[in-house]
Amino acid sequence: MKEVGSKSIHFFTYFLTASLVILIFNFCAEKKPTEPNELQTKTILSKLGGARSELNLSADSTKTKDKDKKKGGGGIGPNLPDCNLPLEKYYWELEKYIPVEGKRLGIWFHEDYWNNEFLNRIRNFYGFSLLAVTWPSDNNPPSNMINRISLCESVGFYKSTDLMEIIDSKNNIWVTHPAIRDFSLHYTDEPLDREQSSDRWSVQDLVTVSNSILGQNPTAKFLVGTPKNQYTVFGNTLPDYRSFINQTINSFIMYTDYESGAFNNINDQSSCWTYFDNYFGNNRVITQWIGLEEDYHGIGDIEYGNLLGIANDHGYNQIWLYAAGTHNIDRIDIYCGYAFQKRWLKRFERQYIYTYTCFKPNPCDCDRNNLTDGWSLPTKTPTQNTRIVTY
Amino acid sequence: MRNGIYILTLTVLFNINLIAQSSFGFRYELYNLNYHISSNSVNNESSDYNEVFPFSFYLSLSHQFDNKFTITVRPGILLAWGLSQYNGLELSLCAKYNISDNFYALVGLNLHDNWYKIAHSNTKYPEEGLFQLFLVGGGFKLLNVASVELQFLYPFKKHFGNYFNNYFNPIDMNYIIKLGVGLEWEL
CATH class of the missing domain: 3.20.20.150 (Divalent-metal-dependent TIM barrel enzymes)
Structure with a gap:
């Protein structure tokens, strides 16, 4: 009985430690930025809020803002998107060319x-x-x-x-x-x-x-x-x-x-x-x-x-x-x-937010990964983020 | 239209070769192009110009019907390169009438396929396409195989190019005068 009790305590300790480790990993994983694809990266000069800095940026500059995790809930499950929120995507667009x-x-x-x-x-x-x-x-x-x-x-x-x-x-x-x-x-x-x-x-x-x-x-x-x-x-x-x-x-x-x-x-x-x-x-x-x-x-x-x-x-x-x-x-x-x-020219680009609204009666029916699935034409909002791209 | 001319040429060439009393030869013609530039710039006045160009070559294929009448077909090329905007392949279809043993008169149609790229540059914008010119002339026979000929060609469509000096200045042909020498042998 003593041995069984000791094993149970050990098992419980291991289980607790493992759970803690998994929790910590999950927490870190949520904040981990997307790794840039080295094959597609290009050196750009970034101008963010007036500050210029060199950084590497993936050729695919779009990303979807996932508001749902911050808002927490409202969807089918606690970690799923809030269907009532519009879908936002971020795109870099040419604003003008400037000479090299x-x-x-x-x-x-x-x-x-x-x-x-x-x-x-x-x-x-x-x-x-x-x-x-x-x-x-x-x-x-x-x-x-x-x-x-x-x-x-x-x-x-x-x-x-x-x-x-x-x-x-x-x-x-x-x-x-x-x-x-x-x-x-x-x-x-x-x-x-x-x-x-x-x-x-x-x-x-x-x-x-x-x-x-x-x-x-x-x-x-x-x-x-x-x-x-x-x-x-x-x-x-x-x-x-x-x-x-x-x-x-x-x-x-x-x-x-x-x-x-x-x-x-x-x-x-x-x-x-x-x-x-x-x-x-x-x-x-x-x-x-x-x-x-x-x-x-x-x-x-x-x-x-x-x-x-x-x-x-x-x-x-x-x-x-x-x-x-x-x-x-x-x-x-x-x-x-x-x-x-x-x-001969560089591209001066600005980041825009494209906001899409679901047209379906139940907003949860719109596939957030498929823009042809019931989403409206986007409304475009410029951001203050700009960058200068050289080829 | 252009394809039609090529087919017609080949047909005529083929048929002439089958007929007796036909002759074949080649010609070189010096030509004088008289044209008018209508100036759209205040710095230059509209006026007529005369330019002599040295490069036009033709084959000639003729069939003599009797002592007086001969038909002749002359496919060839006329080139001035960048010196003029009038360049391209040509085909003349003519009837010759023997006035005497040595002199003959000539009447017919000259077809000219004007090229664009050969002369185009910043100041030259040729008009691409087919031009028809009425042809009339006369010639003098030397020996049995040679002839010297003078032709006058009048265009049905005159506008063949544009002189560009910041503004397009149309160039219209007034006429062409050709002085040619030819050699022709009976087949």
């Missing part, structure tokens, strides 16, 4: 989009930090151009660092005008290759303009574009451009075609970029054009990403998007997506 340090995206867009709303979107959503400013059609006198510059400045572009004047004609040179001379960049398209011979420049015209720009602003650059390349059969003007480049110190060259090959039959201009680097010298090719329309050949055949990657390989710290001849501006979204992937 030392990298700048520029854009030349269609005349039809010169308005405050689009400019603001270009600067403050898409993250373009360079902008081509074209002359309004009634450009003489240049009061409308001055208004256009003011519009650019009102959304955050700075004339002396961010704007590129497009010189549309050799008959429209205003580089010494007080409103224009502060521009950091001036550009003209295919000056030696123009179809309208009355508007075709000479090498001397280019040198004169280049020197005028230099006389106004020693740091300003004069960029010129040409569609001629190593495959050109007739009318090769590259030697003339090289002559102009060699006569000036502030001029640079860009390639204004979006294909290559003898018949423009190769949907990739990057071989011409390489040719330009070699032909004119690396220091005279500092940027290139990517065509919003021309480098988009349909879903599955979009060249933006490849070209932005090649621009990185060439060491360009600015790249220009040519969208002057197209209305397909929705493709800018795609372009910026690729620019994020190729580290």
Whole structure:
């Protein structure tokens, strides 16, 4: 009997100890954070309530807030969710793109989009930090151009660092005008290759303009574009451009075609970029054009990403998007997506709470793990939590 | 439409080869393109332009019905690359009338399939598609196999491209004049 009694006490002690241990483990387990998936983690810069810190975050940034445990009860069992409470999910959403340090995206867009709303979107959503400013059609006198510059400045572009004047004609040179001379960049398209011979420049015209720009602003650059390349059969003007480049110190060259090959039959201009680097010298090719329309050949055949990657390989710290001849501006979204992937842009994201309400007569019938099971469309509430994501 | 032209060409080529008194050869033509640019910019005025381009090649297949009448089919290619927005495959269908032993007159239709990508750049926006041109001309025979020919082509549809200098400036063709030399041998 004594032995039996002693065994019972031991058994009871063991049982008590084990129960205590299990309770402690359960308590700790409830507070244990989700382990990040190391394969999917990306380094992000987090801004929480004004404090910036580096942390690792899972690629799946959503989580469901489980209010039920805090409220305790109300469901079928004591540890089950309160069915009357709405379902809340947390999502990170793109608020805007911002430029990567030392990298700048520029854009030349269609005349039809010169308005405050689009400019603001270009600067403050898409993250373009360079902008081509074209002359309004009634450009003489240049009061409308001055208004256009003011519009650019009102959304955050700075004339002396961010704007590129497009010189549309050799008959429209205003580089010494007080409103224009502060521009950091001036550009003209295919000056030696123009179809309208009355508007075709000479090498001397280019040198004169280049020197005028230099006389106004020693740091300003004069960029010129040409569609001629190593495959050109007739009318090769590259030697003339090289002559102009060699006569000036502030001029640079860009390639204004979006294909290559003898018949423009190769949907990739990057071989011409390489040719330009070699032909004119690396220091005279500092940027290139990517065509919003021309480098988009349909879903599955979009060249933006490849070209932005090649621009990185060439060491360009600015790249220009040519969208002057197209209305397909929705493709800018795609372009910026690729620019994020190729580290030209970062994503500034905000965390939102999505709140869902169950529509079924008995709220407990809605499956909290299945949003198609009787849940309403969510109401979105922004939080103060933001983060900056690099690819 | 384009496929139709290719099928027609092949059919004609096939048939001509089966007929006696047919001849085959090739041609080189120098052409002068006269066009008009309507300027939408205050900095440039609308005006006409003349450009000479050196590159157009054709095959020629002819069938002589009698001493006076010959039909000829000329498939070929006209290329100016980036110098002009008028580039592409061509097919001319012509009737020749022998005025004398050495001179002949020519009338027909020229079909041109204009390409976009070959000339497109920041300042050039060609119009893609098929253009029909009325063709009239005359030629001079040298020896038995050679000829020198002058053609005038007038377009039914004129707008073939746009010059872009921040604004689209339409380019319309006024006419083409071609000076060609050809060699042709009886099959």
